[in-house]
Amino acid sequence: MEREDQFRLLGLCSLMPAYTVREWDKLVYGVGESQIPDSHASRLAALAERSPFAGRGGGGVLEHGRHALRARGVVGILSTGDLSLEILPKIDVAPGETVDQQNATVRKHLVHMLAVALDLKLDLGAITDLAWQRETLLEILIRIFCAKLTEALRKGMPRRYINRDEDLPVLRGQLDITRQFVRHAADPSRLACRFDLLSNDTPLNRIMKAAVVRLARISRRPTNQQHLRELAFVYAEITEEPVSALRWDQVVIDRTNRSWQDLYSMARLFLQNRYQTTTSGSGEGTTMMFEMNSLFEEFVGRSLVRALAGTGLSVSLQGGRLFCLSAQDNGRALFQTKPDILIRQGSTVTHVIDTKWKRISARIDDPKQGVSQADVYQMMAYAQLYNAPRMTLLYPHHPGLGHEAAVHARYRITGHATTLETASVDISNNLGILAKLRALVIEGSDC
Template identity: 25%
Template sequence: MTSTAAESVELVEHAPAVSLPLAGAAGRALAAADIVDAVPDPYTPGRWSLRAGSKVGAVAVSVPGADTPVTVRVTPKVPIARLFFLLGYSLDPQGGWRDGEVEVAEHRDLLPALAHTVERQVDRALRQGLLQGYRATEESALVVRGRIREAEQIRRRFGMTLPVEVAYDEFTMDIAENRILRTAVERLLRLPGVPSDVRRRLLHQRSRLADVTAIVRGRPLPAWQPTRLNSRYHHALHLARVVLDGSSAEHAPGGLRIDGFLFDMNKLFEDFVTVALGEALRGTDHTSRMQDPHHLDEAAAIRMKPDFVLYGPDGTPCAVVDAKYKAEKRGGFPDADLYQMLAYCTALGLCEGHLVYAKGNAPHAAHQVRHAGIVIHQHALDLDQEPPGLLTAVRTLAQRLVNTPRV
């Protein structure tokens, strides 16, 4: 008896694999898109073994010939409110964005919470009306406005007087900030799993932004600069960027389409740890660099990029940190991380290195490397604790980095 293909798949981040009935095209699409680990069940045709990794969110897989798309939802192990704290702090550590502002308590799933939060932030941004600003415009016109683009006039018009190729600054609502918000709202309205009440409010926000041009999918987002004039937009713009960056690409071989939103918990944890360490060290005589490029070998052929390098007052490296959001192996932390940190310490001339995990067997472990004089520390940051406790743990680690003995 052939089982009916599932229309909705519910998985938990880093949980054991589950076997589910799934159309072959959908299973192959999930495997190729690196959304989840998907392999066909060798013993039961029509079933696939699915296991979620560190990507969380929701995607819809539209398979040719199927009446409805297959929706895959991956739930994070971290509480939703805590996830949004990590996200908010990483985006704007000094902006005062805390649990009370993101208002996610009523939503237990990631995508509804994200859609709700974006809509609330957009509403706050637009409460005083749409921001206006100057936008550089180039066009063909029947009257002279701004300056004439002489080279374009000659190239396009061959000596004709009209129309005139002109360039000017237009005072308009169709500026980068509003375009990013409009595009994020449009994006959320197309995602699966947005609650009906949130969808209605998003439609209202779209109507407020009706005179703003959405960004064509695949085009880069326009640049904007945080200023006093657009300060009420900051939180909404940060979240809108998260929505647009986390949108999965469409895949259309043979009419197949995958559309959705995914968070990479690896990157989220790494961003939080590095940003929080930088904030904890603000005001000291030390400086820090994130994703700091170096080379392992003298010929500069082997590149490496530690997550966080701390420099002393004399400008030389004094500590190195790598953040690792991943499940432990049964016997302890994965050995590959230790080898990587050993390479960092060797290349930077440090006698200590620090690995920070989302969880661990113990709050702290240390390994003395034989014949090298290098100690590799492994720290476990408990994400289940409240934000003040998280930040206190990071500050404690930051102080340890400052006190790291020099070679």
């Protein structure tokens, strides 16, 4: 008997089958503990194939094998109909904890990385340990969004003046002479008025309403559903628009609504296709996925901006953009480079850092540490183009590399006065990561 049939017999059909797997791990087909029915795996795999990340992130989102469903290099949530799959990053946690406790710890680290990467200020302390264990990443993000939106609305919904054109019996604002003569030449009892109206029905509030409507459709936690119903009531008089019609370009965040910046960023996270896609029909479902390579790069880059503030060093993310080659016949530049992180002293590039979301080994186990030859060639190209004295391949730390994150090896690039080093940083150390990154760049020593 499949798990969904067991739920029906138990009268628990309101509970959505929810599975959790770590990045690159497998869920074996079956109905036992830590297994997934083949029918569920097929539905989730079909949804993953329609994700914006299908074919990317190490071969797509999921590998639909003969005996198991395997996660790839993309993390997040896939939800279709009455079931969901949560993919968590492969982050090492303290031994001796239960699986639920380990997953809770990983969720905390992932949400922290998202907060840094998206420049969000999130109060994670308000979420109980039990919630971290029992709720998926999506439900936790929905909970945070509802709490922040409720708090912001207590201070008042943001308003702004919008231009209105109306035909009124008395003059309001200015008379639109052209429209007056075109429409009301024969009926002067109506005046073509043009005026500014202070209104709640703004592009920002329409985006907030769209987020509330979207989340109400996909949330399965009763508490979140209740909060979203309450928020929908508050936004009842705001125009409801499809996501494709939202005017993101008309939203202005200034001193009058600065406190809504985080909510605006979270709404983008939930609504825009950079992370999420929603399909309809028989394959209805929602995905909110993150490529760990990109997330790790953004997390480290933004952390470095904070770590090096006040040092006189500047940080550029995806900067440089110099070309490797130029055509002999017409001089056309070819093969543009985009180093993950450039550190500058004034206008001079002093350090190039490329982040790699993969596990390297200790030098005692492998003199090359499992570093990709392609990555080394890439850094050699950067050394040639940017003339920086230091190049760093930066990886996530894991216990196999020792107790402390460090610069693990240094090499001299042949023919250059440039040092290439491999280093790692402990992303599970939320409090100490800024100091470690600062030491890596400034001291050039163990980080």
